[in-house]
Amino acid sequence: MVNLTIDGRAVSVPEGTSILDAAATVGINIPTLCYLKDLNEIGACRICVVEIEGIDQLVAACNNTVLEGMVVRTNSPKVRVARRMNMELLLATHDSECTSCVRSGNCTLQTLANDLGIAELPYEKRLMHDPWNKSFPLIRNNDKCVNCLRCIQVCEKIQGLGIWDLANRATHTSVNVRGGMTIEESDCTLCGQCITHCPTGALRERDDTQKVFDALADPEKVVVVQIAPAVRAAWGESLGLPREEATVGRLVAALRQMGVDYVFDTDFSADLTIMEEGTELLHKLAHKDENTFPMFTSCCPGWVRYVKAVRPEFTDQLSTSKSPGQMFGAVTKSYFAELKGIDPHNIFCVEVMPCTAKKAEVAIPVMNDACGDADVDVSITTREVDRMIRAEHIDATTLPDEEFDDPLGTATGAGVIFGATGGVMEAALRTAYHVVTGETPRPDAFSAVRGLDGWKEATFDLAGTPVRVAVVSGLANAGKLLDALAAGEVEYDFVEVMACPGGCAGGGGQPIHDGQELAGARGDVLWGLDRRAKLRNSYENPSIAAIYRDYFGEPLSERAEELLHTNHHA
Ligand code: HC0
Ligand code: SF4
Numbered sequence: 001m002v003n004l005t006i007d008g009r010a011v012s013v014p015e016g017t018s019i020l021d022a023a024a025t026v027g028i029n030i031p032t033l034c035y036l037k038d039l040n041e042i043g044a045c046r047i048c049v050v051e052i053e054g055i056d057q058l059v060a061a062c063n064n065t066v067l068e069g070m071v072v073r074t075n076s077p078k079v080r081v082a083r084r085m086n087m088e089l090l091l092a093t094h095d096s097e098c099t100s101c102v103r104s105g106n107c108t109l110q111t112l113a114n115d116l117g118i119a120e121l122p123y124e125k126r127l128m129h130d131p132w133n134k135s136f137p138l139i140r141n142n143d144k145c146v147n148c149l150r151c152i153q154v155c156e157k158i159q160g161l162g163i164w165d166l167a168n169r170a171t172h173t174s175v176n177v178r179g180g181m182t183i184e185e186s187d188c189t190l191c192g193q194c195i196t197h198c199p200t201g202a203l204r205e206r207d208d209t210q211k212v213f214d215a216l217a218d219p220e221k222v223v224v225v226q227i228a229p230a231v232r233a234a235w236g237e238s239l240g241l242p243r244e245e246a247t248v249g250r251l252v253a254a255l256r257q258m259g260v261d262y263v264f265d266t267d268f269s270a271d272l273t274i275m276e277e278g279t280e281l282l283h284k285l286a287h288k289d290e291n292t293f294p295m296f297t298s299c300c301p302g303w304v305r306y307v308k309a310v311r312p313e314f315t316d317q318l319s320t321s322k323s324p325g326q327m328f329g330a331v332t333k334s335y336f337a338e339l340k341g342i343d344p345h346n347i348f349c350v351e352v353m354p355c356t357a358k359k360a361e362v363a364i365p366v367m368n369d370a371c372g373d374a375d376v377d378v379s380i381t382t383r384e385v386d387r388m389i390r391a392e393h394i395d396a397t398t399l400p401d402e403e404f405d406d407p408l409g410t411a412t413g414a415g416v417i418f419g420a421t422g423g424v425m426e427a428a429l430r431t432a433y434h435v436v437t438g439e440t441p442r443p444d445a446f447s448a449v450r451g452l453d454g455w456k457e458a459t460f461d462l463a464g465t466p467v468r469v470a471v472v473s474g475l476a477n478a479g480k481l482l483d484a485l486a487a488g489e490v491e492y493d494f495v496e497v498m499a500c501p502g503g504c505a506g507g508g509g510q511p512i513h514d515g516q517e518l519a520g521a522r523g524d525v526l527w528g529l530d531r532r533a534k535l536r537n538s539y540e541n542p543s544i545a546a547i548y549r550d551y552f553g554e555p556l557s558e559r560a561e562e563l564l565h566t567n568h569h570a
Contacts, residue, residue: 004070011066019050019061019072030074031083031112033090033199034148035062036515039157045148046086047112051076058082084116092123094200095143102387103201106238108514109146110200128174136183137190137206137359142174145202151175151194158501160476161310163188187309189475191302191499192356192381192508199514205356209388211378215348216259223348224336225255226328226408228266230354230419230504231382232529233522237511238386239396243525249401254389256402265404266351267411269328270418270427271538272547273299276564277321278431278538279555281494285465292317294470294485294492297424298568299323301361302499302508306475308568311482320565324418325351325358326367328408329375330563335551336408337370344371350378352385354419354507357499366570369563381509410543413530420523421473421503422449422456425496429460429469430537436463443536450527452502452520455481457492468492474501 001012006023013022018041023030034045043060050061053071058079061072073079091113098104128142152164152175163186165178177186195203215221227248236246252263277297284291298304298318307314322330328351333344351358358379361367367375380388389396403409414430417423429446433439448458449469454477457470470492472478478497484490500506502519505526510518530536538544552560 002066002068004066004068004072006072007074013066015065017066019059019064019066020048022066023061023072023074028074030061031115032062033108033112033146034150036150036153036197039197040148040150040153042149045090045146047083049079049082049086050074051079084118087113087116087118088122090146091118091121093126093128093143094146095125095127095141101144101201102204102207102383103512106512106514107201108199128172130174130176133182133184135206137356138183138188138192138195139204139206140176140183141202141204142176144200145175146200147173147175148199149175150197150199151203154193154197158474158476159189159191159193159499160479161187161189164194187306189302189305189309189499190357190360190508191475193500195356196508196510196512205381205383205509206359207384207387208359208378208380209384209391212350212380212388215350215377218348220346221348222261222342222346223259223350224262224264224332225260225350225352226264226266226269226325226332227251228325228351228353228355228419228504229270229416229423229526230507230510230522231352231385232416233419233505233525234354234510234518235382235386236396237513237518238383239389241396243521245397247401249403250396250399251385252404253399253402254394254396255385257394257399258388258392260350262405262408263402264328264332264408265411265415266324266328267415267418268408268541268543269324269331270415271412271541271544272327272331272564273321273324273418274414274427274431274538275544275548275555276327276560277319278428278435280319280321281428282432282435283556285467285493294495295319297496299418299424300357300498300504301355302357303475303478303497304568305357305360306478306499310479314482315568318568320567322367322564322566323361324415325353325379326361326375326566327564329362329367330370331408331547333370333373333375334563335547339407345373348378349376350380351376352382353379354382354504354510355379355500356381356508358509366566382507383509383511386511407543407546410541412538412541413533413536414538415541416526416529416533419504420450420526421452421498421505421519422471422496423503423526425449425469425471425494427538428494429462429467431539432467433462434537434539436465440537443531449496452523454501457490467494469494469496471496473498473503473506475499
């Protein structure tokens with residue numbers, strides 16, 4: 001152990017502990033801005049500077065470790081002056097337009113500037129005004145960037161992509177797309193992880209909420225909204241609702257209050273995906289010689305973008321099943337429209353997703369199988385639906401629990417776990433087991449693929465056939481798995497990939513809590529919903545039985561192929 005003094009308090013911590021962490025053990029919170037534990041410990045912003053007795057220069061607390069006998073002051077006059085000046089210099093290159101910023105109220109720069117009591121700026125503003133295509137789903141505004149470099153690190157280390165880099169020099173240094181490319185030219189998967197790890201409003205999603213409000217105001221439009229699995233585990237976070245009070249029923253009520261005509265559940269179409277994808281897998285396994293393995297899940301649009309752009313040699317191994325969100329759109333503008341006698345062209349289909357890549361998925365030109373219009377008209381993130389609730393001044397704490405509409409609102413536990421890493425795999429195996437054996441699987445038969453590890457593997461026995469599976473989340477892990485496959489180091493039959501660490505629960509469209517990773521806690525909500533669900537297997541869903549009986553016939557039928565599957569090369 002190392003013994004030292006911080007602000008007059010005796011501290012004893014293991015060797016190698018940073019000054020920042022050491023201070024935290026005795027309740028001294030040193031402010032940070034660029035710091036992200038294990039990811040960005042570079043001391044770039046100089047907000048966490050502290051004074052050490054006997055050393056002239058102030059040091060960053062985040063990337064300097066404790067030494068025996070050290071005497072540290074975290075709030076000496078010298079520290080206060082330096083911290084304030086460093087903040088003022090940052091603000092000189094920041095637009096400070098908080099009233100029109102999506103991160104206002106949830107911005108670390110804003111909080112720190114306020115904490116320091118900075119009321120006037122001594123320096124003249126020097127803004128970058130870097131151009132950006134605002135119609136792209138991911139928007140960078142360098143007039144709000146503090147060069148913390150977190151986006152560079154997340155994209156490089158967690159996603160293995162390295163889209164961002166430092167551009168220019170000296171006072172003109174800024175972060176931008178590597179190699180002078182535009183973001184459209186880059187291989188950005190739109191996972192949104194750089195957004196959720198940005199401490200300010202420099203990175204955000206394109207705001208599509210006005211499109212939804214316009215549809216709600218249009219008397220011709222029948223507005224249909226679907227809520228993705230992982231949204232229900234997080235939507236209350238930025239509205240101040242405790243997790244147990246932010247039920248999906250309350251979100252249904254909020255959407256109805258906004259004037260939405262039908263509120264449905266993406267969990268329903270997740271069950272539908274299982275029927276199609278599970279059958280696809282079983283067909284492939286039955287003709288093992290003719291197919292290349294593994295088959296990869298295709299429901300995560302960040303992952304699909306990654307394969308197509310970075311590792312196109314694996315494109316043919318993606319399941320042809322559309323994502324639940326897209327299946328939902330195709331079913332809404334065909335089956336549901338017919339059921340209700342609504343002209344599909346008048347349906348405005350909205351999806352609420354924990355995801356930013358879905359904004360690009362809904363715009364893929366071939367995702368128009370139901371009636372020629374886009375199957376899903378708009379994809380908004382959890383953050384955007386929260387902004388809509390705020391814009392409508394709906395007090396979520398007073399809302400009653402309301403049920404989803406029928407018939408696309410009925411789902412099983414298998415549908416809800418799609419939102420957590422391992423969930424798609426587990427849901428698929430439950431149904432595959434039933435198809436092969438005719439029996440109901442034990443509820444925890446396939447639970448070996450749960451948990452937050454970035455790369456999990458297991459072998460399950462399906463009536464005598466061993467099925468080798470893997471589950472990865474985070475694209476750097478996906479890249480490693482593809483390398484290992486290519487090198488012949490591993491062999492699998494079926495692989496689930498989610499671009500965001502922890503799966504959609506940790507999605508790039510979820511509420512942002514600077515410095516906290518909440519995929520695990522949100523995933524636990526989804527596993528809990530599954531545990532308490534009356535039906536836990538997709539094939540038991542009565543609405544799924546009805547849609548196959550009345551419309552599709554059976555999985556992979558001609559009509560199912562037309563509406564529920566896609567060609568990833570198109
Ligand atoms: Fe997901 Fe999905 S589980 S990708 O993470 O498969 O976004 O929540 O909606 O489509 O269902 C996201 C979440 C979905 C889809 C589903 C899948
Ligand atoms: Fe990288 Fe994802 Fe951000 Fe694109 S959205 S730049 S892939 S972290």
